[in-house]
Amino acid sequence: MRIKRYCALFLAALLALALGGCRAAPTGGGSKTIAPVELTKEETALAQLLNVNMDGYRIFDYQVGKAGDGGVKSVQITLYELKNGEWAPVSQNRRALSDPDGRIALGFSKIPEGVELTLQSETMLGTSTLETVPGDNASSMTYATSVLTGSAPIELDKETPLVVQIATTKSEISSYDVKYFEMPREYDKHGYEHVYAITALFSEKTVYELADSAAPEGEQK
Secondary structure, rough: OOOHHHHHHHHHHHHHHHHHHHHHOOOOOOOOOOOOOOOOOOHHHHHHHHHOOOOEEEEEEEEEOOOOOOOEEEEEEEEEEEEOOOOEEEEEEEEEEOOOEEEEEEEOOOHHHHHEEEOOOOOOOOEEEEEOOOOOOOHHHHHEEOOOOEEEOOOOOOEEEEEEEEEOOOOHHHHHHHHHOOOOHHOOOOOOOEEEEEEEEOOOOHHHHOOOOOOOEEOOO
């Protein structure tokens, strides 16, 4: 656990420095988007200097405009597990937003072992842990992970799937694009032991308003 904490702190330092100097310019026309990013050579070198293995991280850039411009006030990251053909929230984390853009980093290999979450923008930096409910020994199962691969439009108060991961003892896995998050029964029909999803929801509500119907939050750091 201590190693995970150090990795999260190192990643936070990496994102803080990299985003400050290498952040892409906001898109025009007031568009709101989220997309996966590839680290630049400078960012990769910084990660190596900090001894952070970036293979286990999925990083996304988001652009939402200034607070008040379109009503963006907060972001909520939710970890789900598929239960009886429906997504059941397991853990959530919420942050207030006041900057036009930023980054979300998800650090994990196998989601049941925990997800290190880092949220970073010009004036905000926070890390937390999204954890699943303990169950059977999922560590020995076969895993298949789907990740958002292109730029996706952000609709306020609508979830954008970032990651879907299947864990199963079955010999064959039918993996889907993350857009199938909206069709959970497509996963359910295969009878996988575990299917997890991580989403981002950008909202015109404050973090306090979102918390009224929230799942348990991840451990704050």
